[in-house]
Amino acid sequence: MNKILLIIQREYLSRVKKKSFIVMTLLTPIIIAAFYGLIIYFSIEGVKGTHSKVAVVNNNKALTEQLSSNKNISYTYVGQSLEDLKASFKKSDYDYILYLPPFELSKPTGIQLLGTKQAGLSLNGRISGDVENMIRNQKLKASGIAQADLDGLKTNVDIDNKKIGESGKEEDSSAGASTIIGTVAGILMFMFIMLYGIQVMRGVIEEKTSRIIEIMISSVKPFQLMMGKIVGIALVGLTQFILWIVLTASISTVAVTAFVGKDKLKESSGMVLKAKDGTTINTPATATVDSPVLSMQKSLASLPLTKIILVFIFFFIGGYLFYSALYAAIGSAVDSETETQQFMMPVMMPLLVGYALSLSVVANDPYGPIAFWLSMIPFTSPIAMVVRLPYGVPDWQLALSMLILVVGFIGTVWLASRIYRVGILMYGKKTSLKEMIKWFSYKN
């Protein structure tokens, strides 16, 4: 037992002390935080930045309705003729001229948008939408509908996702946040199993090629060496994962503050409070600006994050043990990394398939039969389950999946150890899958 601890210690320290580990661990959160900050920055600055001033020349007597300004565009009705305006356009502070010629309401043609620069696709779309609205209102009015009725027709619908919990109580939920958390967790899980599984394989190959292996196993049992390596590297993975979470969280806070500025944060948090009170908010130009980011943050908070992180860690360890044992067996059977290809395929396939299906089928239908089975089979359950988790998974399914995974990794560890103990002592021989199966039945 003491020997396993020694091996774990060496495997752990020798990796954590490496420069590449330190750089990766520090750099990744900075990159993530930078992305996070940039996204927020652009979602705020970007929307605000496209405000345009449009001078409207209305030559159409039939149009009594006016275009109303909104957060993106302010419309100003000018009395000048189009020619006069064009002549003085450069001196004015208008961005564009909207020319409304005389036309039949049923056939609006000849509307022009003039400017020194070409209007972008979204601005064009917005203006034409505004004009369409105006013309529709005009038509409705013409058919004798009162202004009050018209205003009453406008309805804004926000679907509030609520889940009915075990006790029948409503719980906040958000499909968007679940998808994002599920996808991120799935990708992380896939990366972790790949990255650290392959590290186990590399470690085994390194021991073989450097020929330390025979010195080692005259002191320790092959099983101890294999498990020590697997556990040591798992701890490296966990260390990295936890550091990433802590660092990303703290750097993000700093980064967001730096990018957006304290005022805006205050402003947006003020709005969240107001929204929770249920008081209606007048919609001035800036009110809707932050809401996508804010609603995301709000729904993130509604997810059981602690549970998700704990279950993630469990499935990471389980899935990693399941696969890394197989990687250890592969490493033991070859002399160099280039020879691993033929064995990597059968091990990688289920992981890749699980990854692809989890991010498509499972994310779209987290309660369907495919999602259920993928989250039960130990080859795919680590990824499928963390993708499903934010949508809510019945406890019995979670428990069953965990149990199957535990049984699964005990199975692969046992299987791998039987191949490993023979493989590590075979140098300079090309190994076939058939031979590996033969090793399996070797006596000690």
Place this chain on the structure above:
Amino acid sequence: MLIINNIVKQYAAHRALDDVSLRVEKGKIFGLLGPNGAGKTSLIRIITQITGPDSGEVLFNGERLNVQHISQIGYLPEERGLYKKMEIGEQVLYLARLKGLSTAEATKRIRYWFEKLDMADWWNKKVEDLSKGMQQKVQFVATVLHKPELIILDEPFSGFDPVNADVIKNEILELNKEGATFIFSTHRMESVEELCDNIALIHRSKKILDGPMAEIKAQYRNNTYWLEYQGEYNTENAREIFEVLEHANIAGKTRLKIKIRENQNANQVLAALLPYVAISRLDEVIPTMNDIFIEKVTQQS
């Protein structure tokens, strides 16, 4: 010290060891000889408990071999290496602790050995910065550090220059004097001659020869002598006493390889020649381990 009884080891279609029995006496240096693929490494792996025999038993100091004995055995494998990225001191410390030494004790002994073998400033060097010979020294230290009763060396001198080979040879002899028993597996017969008390020859999975080296060599004496003299002598006259195997004239001297006939001896050779020539040499050709090795192995094939 070590008694091996009727070991059989089968690998799929290949029988690596076929009913091999050996005794290694305490405090002796035991030479385990045999051509490549004979089964030496398989036997050593059984003694070091890397693998187990299919049948037969190994007794270590009268006890059946078990995990407790791992810390009493030091093994320097033929295929040996070190972790490339680890520092030397740290690495030897790790290997010593795996053998059950405490950190403090191991550190003390590593310092002693590093001092002794001129490696004192190697502690913080990485393995990849050392030459092959230097690595071998480190491995040797790692093998003997935990003061094992039984030290198994597989081709210990490969990779050493003559100076360092000599250093290691002296360390082996010194450890042996202090009571350590050695099993020594090699192809280099001259080092067997220098070091071994007893030998066993394994060929094609079977033991074909074993015993004290002096006795084995005595068995292979066949009354062959070198005879060298100055002057003229017709060897036909001594036909009754010896037969000439080789004949050469070197710098005015005659050198013969002769085989003395049954019931005759070296004195009679001298008596026959003394009146005629000036004899400068008459000595027995004692077969080298190399000759015996080749003879036994080719005989079996």
